[in-house]
Amino acid sequence: MLPDxxxxxxxxxxxxxxxxxxxxxxxxxxxxxxxxxKPPGAxxxxxxxxxxYAGWRGDEKPRIAxxxxxxxxxxxxxxDQGVSAFPPEVTVQMVANFQHGGAAINQLxxxxxxxMDVHALELDRxxxxxxxxxxMSDAELLSAxxxxxxxxxxxxxxxxxxxxxxxxxxxxxxxxxxxxxGAAADWTGRGTGVDDAGLHLKTRVVADGxxxxxxxxxxxxxxxxxxxxxxxxxxxxxxxxxxxxxIPVILDGFICCAAAACLQAIAPTALDHAIAGxxxxxxxxxxxxxxxGKQPLLALNLRLGEGSGAALAISILKGAVACHSGxxxxxxxxxxxxx
Amino acid sequence: MLPDxxxxxxxxxxxxxxxxxxxxxxxxxxxxxxxxxKPPGAxxxxxxxxxxYAGWRGDEKPRIAxxxxxxxxxxxxxxDQGVSAFPPEVTVQMVANFQHGGAAINQLxxxxxxxMDVHALELDRxxxxxxxxxxMSDAELLSAxxxxxxxxxxxxxxxxxxxxxxxxxxxxxxxxxxxxxGAAADWTGRGTGVDDAGLHLKTRVVADGxxxxxxxxxxxxxxxxxxxxxxxxxxxxxxxxxxxxxIPVILDGFICCAAAACLQAIAPTALDHAIAGxxxxxxxxxxxxxxxGKQPLLALNLRLGEGSGAALAISILKGAVACHSGxxxxxxxxxxxxx
Numbered sequence: 300m301l302p303d304x305x306x307x308x309x310x311x312x313x314x315x316x317x318x319x320x321x322x323x324x325x326x327x328x329x330x331x332x333x334x335x336x337k338p339p340g341a342x343x344x345x346x347x348x349x350x351x352y353a354g355w356r357g358d359e360k361p362r363i364a365x366x367x368x369x370x371x372x373x374x375x376x377x378x379d380q381g382v383s384a385f386p387p388e389v390t391v392q393m394v395a396n397f398q399h400g401g402a403a404i405n406q407l408x409x410x411x412x413x414x415m416d417v418h419a420l421e422l423d424r425x426x427x428x429x430x431x432x433x434x435m436s437d438a439e440l441l442s443a444x445x446x447x448x449x450x451x452x453x454x455x456x457x458x459x460x461x462x463x464x465x466x467x468x469x470x471x472x473x474x475x476x477x478x479x480x481g482a483a484a485d486w487t488g489r490g491t492g493v494d495d496a497g498l499h500l501k502t503r504v505v506a507d508g509x510x511x512x513x514x515x516x517x518x519x520x521x522x523x524x525x526x527x528x529x530x531x532x533x534x535x536x537x538x539x540x541x542x543x544x545x546i547p548v549i550l551d552g553f554i555c556c557a558a559a560a561c562l563q564a565i566a567p568t569a570l571d572h573a574i575a576g577x578x579x580x581x582x583x584x585x586x587x588x589x590x591x592g593k594q595p596l597l598a599l600n601l602r603l604g605e606g607s608g609a610a611l612a613i614s615i616l617k618g619a620v621a622c623h624s625g626x627x628x629x630x631x632x633x634x635x636x637x638x
Numbered sequence: 639m640l641p642d643x644x645x646x647x648x649x650x651x652x653x654x655x656x657x658x659x660x661x662x663x664x665x666x667x668x669x670x671x672x673x674x675x676k677p678p679g680a681x682x683x684x685x686x687x688x689x690x691y692a693g694w695r696g697d698e699k700p701r702i703a704x705x706x707x708x709x710x711x712x713x714x715x716x717x718d719q720g721v722s723a724f725p726p727e728v729t730v731q732m733v734a735n736f737q738h739g740g741a742a743i744n745q746l747x748x749x750x751x752x753x754m755d756v757h758a759l760e761l762d763r764x765x766x767x768x769x770x771x772x773x774m775s776d777a778e779l780l781s782a783x784x785x786x787x788x789x790x791x792x793x794x795x796x797x798x799x800x801x802x803x804x805x806x807x808x809x810x811x812x813x814x815x816x817x818x819x820g821a822a823a824d825w826t827g828r829g830t831g832v833d834d835a836g837l838h839l840k841t842r843v844v845a846d847g848x849x850x851x852x853x854x855x856x857x858x859x860x861x862x863x864x865x866x867x868x869x870x871x872x873x874x875x876x877x878x879x880x881x882x883x884x885i886p887v888i889l890d891g892f893i894c895c896a897a898a899a900c901l902q903a904i905a906p907t908a909l910d911h912a913i914a915g916x917x918x919x920x921x922x923x924x925x926x927x928x929x930x931g932k933q934p935l936l937a938l939n940l941r942l943g944e945g946s947g948a949a950l951a952i953s954i955l956k957g958a959v960a961c962h963s964g965x966x967x968x969x970x971x972x973x974x975x976x977x
Contacts, residue, residue, distance in 0.1 A: 336735050337742055338723070338830035342946070343919060343939030384677070385974065392973040396675050401966025403676055410953065410960050491677035580682060599935070599954070600682030607681070614749065614953030615938070621749050627740025634731040635724065 314566035320354030328353035334628040349623030360624040366413035367455035373420045373530030375466030376428035382469040404605035411613035420529035429508040433525040443529040447536025460534040461606020471557035473526040480515040488582035519564030534558040551609035552579035577608030653905035659693030667692035673967040688962030699963040705752035706794035712869030714805030715767035721808040721840045746949035759868035768847040772864040782868040786875025799873040800945020810896035812865040819854040827921035858903030873897040890948035891918035916947030
């Protein structure tokens with residue numbers, strides 16, 4: 300099912316050629332939705348979610364039984380510029396915390412009944428400082444994409460990808476600035492909590508990095524290599540594999556969506572299997588969601604990353620699918636319809 | 639713990655005299671929140687939710703293990719005025735659907751790991767048409783309040799109350815119009831889906847009913863008796879019992895919040911143990927939430943009732959509490975803090 304990711308062209312063609320949602324299952328799910336014991340439309344967005352999910356699973360009455368959460372971690376040379384409130388050692392410390400079950404995403408994945416995997420990507424070898432050189436070579440990009448590509452369980456029926464990487468809101472802001480233009484300040488936020496002076500510095504670093512690599516472009520893979528990070532590329536690889544495998548994805552916050560934006564630049568339908576789990580408090584995320592054409596399910600002022608907002612949204616999608624597949628029809632329940 | 643609800647004054651004094659959240663547990667939870675392995679504030683509203691819940695449970699590290707969902711059903715004489723798109727027979731049919739596990743709330747309660755109880759209140763004896771007489775006598779009101787009061791499991795650690803009752807958005811709109819004033823149209827919505835002519839008629843019925851019973855008033859129990867319904871009174875009784883028992887409540891949609899508003903009119907602190915689960919698509923709900931001073935967790939365009947939106951929000955609160963109580967501290971995990 301999933302081809303070996305032998306080169307970057309394999310990713311491009313896989314995204315361009317992947318099948319879309321199953322029209323027959325979508326139509327059958329729409330018909331079923333109209334027969335369930337509720338007034339038409341009374342479950343609001345839950346109805347749309349369930350029909351969308353049914354289409355992607357090719358199943359009129361699907362269940363969500365095997366969600367997978369994957370957290371990727373990477374280190375960023377751009378931290379040399381002083382863009383984060385936390386020291387880069389925190390990345391490796393937090394990976395240990397994920398492995399021992401102590402982080403927020405561990406609790407949220409468990410609540411959602413999801414399997415959780417952690418992939419630390421060469422933490423002792425940060426990407427290059429993108430204000431001085433491309434963050435990654437093409438070979439390094441491919442290696443990181445492959446880790447994500449191969450991390451997806453083909454038996455999973457829902458995917459969330461999260462991240463940890465001190466400095467990675469700077470990288471994500473640079474990706475957005477390169478793909479969508481505007482001003483660097485439009486995409487640069489406080490991340491884990493830099494102060495005003497830190498935000499000013501970070502904005503300049505984003506502007507310098509994007510200018511150095513040639514300004515605005517629609518080449519998603521070049522942007523990922525020059526301005527991204529290993530964990531961001533791995534997230535993109537995992538979401539691309541899920542697209543090929545027909546596994547629906549719930550997008551997390553700013554960094555996850557920056558990775559997703561690179562895929563959308565490669566193929567406009569690359570994110571049709573994805574919904575937005577939440578709107579983060581990171582300042583550029585609302586605009587980034589708008590550029591992706593996604594409406595978030597939650598807006599609870601989270602700005603943690605790790606996949607936390609998307610993992611929280613798993614329960615919403617599960618509720619939607621449970622209603623769709625578990626409710627009785629008017630005929631089954633002997634309930635009268637509207638006048 | 640819970641006094642016998644022998645008369646309406648018992649309810650008034652129980653609401654006025656009940657203890658508030660535990661300040662010691664609240665402070666301990668705040669301190670713990672500051673030590674967890676995340677940047678300060680990065681879990682946004684989840685942090686506030688967990689601290690609030692810890693205070694009400696008197697436990698610095700609480701768990702949510704026994705949520706209870708109770709659905710109350712009642713019939714409304716005001717349906718004689720043609721205010722609903724569905725015939726009143728649907729109430730008893732939907733109660734059977736709840737009992738057989740076929741409704742939306744059955745699926746959502748199961749997803750949330752909640753016990754679900756159903757109480758049908760004299761469905762063969764609708765309340766009086768409130769455009770002609772008080773909906774209920776004081777004795778009938780007390781009887782309905784008692785059913786809700788006694789339906790709460792004292793061992794529950796979270797409560798959601800939902801409802802089913804053809805005609806009950808008309809009753810809820812009248813309650814809001816009587817308690818908060820404004821125009822009848824401000825509070826009257828399409829319910830299960832009346833057309834423009836139906837909405838016009840329904841608005842006139844709400845205005846007539848409130849005018850007949852004396853216009854705006856802050857007497858919550860009189861409003862509940864004259865304009866409410868048995869299931870609405872039972873919801874109020876259950877939420878009041880939860881207040882006395884220190885069981886946190888997640889409010890559902892327009893009808894649940896109208897019941898809650900009657901309690902708030904009786905005692906301003908009556909809803910301190912309650913949060914808003916969602917904002918419904920029913921047109922008056924946003925304003926009603928504002929009057930209650932509650933910010934909804936979800937806004938997914940639901941307008942079903944049954945407790946569905948609140949049941950969906952159980953997972954959000956569970957996620958918040960799981961993070962709070964399950965995460966490692968910086969010291970436990972050996973993670974460095976901010977610079």
